[in-house]
Amino acid sequence: MLLIKCPICDCEGDETDFHYGGEGHIQRPTSSNPDKVGDEAQRDYLYVRKNPRGLHSERWLCERGCGKWFHALRDTATMVISKTYLITDKPPAELKKAGKK
Numbered sequence: 001m002l003l004i005k006c007p008i009c010d011c012e013g014d015e016t017d018f019h020y021g022g023e024g025h026i027q028r029p030t031s032s033n034p035d036k037v038g039d040e041a042q043r044d045y046l047y048v049r050k051n052p053r054g055l056h057s058e059r060w061l062c063e064r065g066c067g068k069w070f071h072a073l074r075d076t077a078t079m080v081i082s083k084t085y086l087i088t089d090k091p092p093a094e095l096k097k098a099g100k101k
């Protein structure tokens, strides 16, 4: 069971109170027109995801509370969420230190 705390409304709960939204900090292609984006860039944006052992940034939706998206920093080996932060925040220093974006 994951214990999660929303950084926006301070709502706390397990993963059933929230909705998982995939990897955090996915960069969109520079153009919103798919015809102007190369096949590799389009493939990477849509399908390629990291699967690290250790610190990993994820998006979560606060379903029971404010209904907003936020980021969580989770260790995939221990399942412990060490930090939650706003969706507009840049990746935290500890994630960069662990060698991830």
Ligand SMILES: [Zn+2]
Pocket (backbone or CB within 6 Å): 006, 007, 008, 009, 010, 011, 062, 065, 066, 067, 068
């Ligand atoms: Zn919330």
